[in-house]
Amino acid sequence: MPSGPTVQELPELVAERRGVRLRLLRDDWRHPELPGNKWRKLKYNLLAAREQGQKTLLTFGGAYSNHLAAVAAAGRLQGFDTIGVVRGEEAAALSPTLQQCRADGMQLHFVSREDYRRRTDDAWVRELLTDLGPAYVLPEGGTNALALRGVAELVQELDEAGEAYDALAVACGTGGTLAGLLTGLDGRKQAVGVAALKGADWLRAEVDALTEHVTGRRYANYHVHLDAHFGGYAKHSTELLGFVEEFYLRHRVVLDPVYTAKLLAGTLQLIEQGHFVPGSTVLAVHTGGLQGWAGFQQRFGAWAPAAV
Ligand SMILES: Cc1ncc(COP(=O)(O)O)c(C=O)c1O
Incomplete structure (x- = not known):
C-alpha cells in the first residue's frame, strides 16, 4: 500500500490547448481491497461500530454496488459480520458483486424495490434490525458525517505531500x-463533481446539506457537472466504453464504467468548455470501482480493458 498520494500525469491534447495540466490521483491504489473512497468512507464508521460494541455491519445497495462489495470485504478484514440489504428480488444467477459479497461472508437480505425505497425511514430500519438482529447501520453508499471526515483526510494527505493543484475533480x-x-478543502481551491446519475439536479442541495451538517457551512467553491452521465447510472453506452478503451490506450489507466470513466470524460468536457483558467492544475481522483466491470460484462458482454 503506498504510504502517500500517488499522482500520475494525464497528457491530453484538449488540456494542452486550454493550458490546463490534468493529473490523476491514484486513490484506487491506496488500499488493496477497499479502493478509493471506500476505505476513506468506512474508516471512522468501523471505529464507531467497534466503540459501540457492535459485531455486525448492515448496509444497503443494488446487485452491482461497489459499496456493498466494500462493506463485505471490510467485514472480512476487520472481523465484523455483515448484512447486505439488497434492492430487488433474488435473481436466479447472482451478480458477480453479490457472489463476492457472499464469499466474503455477507448475509444477503433481498427486499422488493418498493421496500428498498424506505431505506432511510427509521421505523423500517428498526423493523429490519428487529428481524435481523442488532447492527451498526451504514446508509446506502456509506455516506454520513463520519464518511465525510474520512474523505477529508485525502486533502490533508495532499497537503502533507506538498502536491500542488488548483482543483480536485471526483465522480x-x-x-x-x-x-x-469540500470540508477538507474548507474553501481553499476549487472542486468539481461529475454526476454518474442522470438528472442529478438534487446533488448540489445534497452536498450542501452534508457539509452544513458536518461543518455548519455551505461551500461555494465547487461545480457539479451533470452532462457526463452517458444515459444514466450503470447504463450501457458504446460511446462511454469507447472512451474507456481510448483512455486506456493513451494512459494505461483502467477506468470503471459507472463512475470514474464519467469523471474523466466530464472533466475533459469542462476543460474544453474553458471551465478552468489557463495555467491551472486539475487533479482528478480515481476512486476505484473496478469490481463493477464483472457485472457489466455479465449484463452486457461488454468489452473491458485487458488489465481488468
Ligand atoms: C468508484 C466510485 N467512485 C465514486 C463514487 C461516488 O461516491 P459518492 O456516493 O460518495 O458520491 C462511488 C460511489 O459509491 C464509487 O463507487
Missing part, C-alpha cells in the same frame, strides 16, 4: 465523497 453518486473533499 458523484450520493455526493458524500465530494462533500468530504
Whole structure:
C-alpha cells in the first residue's frame, strides 16, 4: 500500500490547448481491497461500530454496488459480520458483486424495490434490525458525517505531500465523497463533481446539506457537472466504453464504467468548455470501482480493458 498520494500525469491534447495540466490521483491504489473512497468512507464508521460494541455491519445497495462489495470485504478484514440489504428480488444467477459479497461472508437480505425505497425511514430500519438482529447501520453508499471526515483526510494527505493543484475533480453518486473533499478543502481551491446519475439536479442541495451538517457551512467553491452521465447510472453506452478503451490506450489507466470513466470524460468536457483558467492544475481522483466491470460484462458482454 503506498504510504502517500500517488499522482500520475494525464497528457491530453484538449488540456494542452486550454493550458490546463490534468493529473490523476491514484486513490484506487491506496488500499488493496477497499479502493478509493471506500476505505476513506468506512474508516471512522468501523471505529464507531467497534466503540459501540457492535459485531455486525448492515448496509444497503443494488446487485452491482461497489459499496456493498466494500462493506463485505471490510467485514472480512476487520472481523465484523455483515448484512447486505439488497434492492430487488433474488435473481436466479447472482451478480458477480453479490457472489463476492457472499464469499466474503455477507448475509444477503433481498427486499422488493418498493421496500428498498424506505431505506432511510427509521421505523423500517428498526423493523429490519428487529428481524435481523442488532447492527451498526451504514446508509446506502456509506455516506454520513463520519464518511465525510474520512474523505477529508485525502486533502490533508495532499497537503502533507506538498502536491500542488488548483482543483480536485471526483465522480458523484450520493455526493458524500465530494462533500468530504469540500470540508477538507474548507474553501481553499476549487472542486468539481461529475454526476454518474442522470438528472442529478438534487446533488448540489445534497452536498450542501452534508457539509452544513458536518461543518455548519455551505461551500461555494465547487461545480457539479451533470452532462457526463452517458444515459444514466450503470447504463450501457458504446460511446462511454469507447472512451474507456481510448483512455486506456493513451494512459494505461483502467477506468470503471459507472463512475470514474464519467469523471474523466466530464472533466475533459469542462476543460474544453474553458471551465478552468489557463495555467491551472486539475487533479482528478480515481476512486476505484473496478469490481463493477464483472457485472457489466455479465449484463452486457461488454468489452473491458485487458488489465481488468
Ligand atoms: C468508484 C466510485 N467512485 C465514486 C463514487 C461516488 O461516491 P459518492 O456516493 O460518495 O458520491 C462511488 C460511489 O459509491 C464509487 O463507487
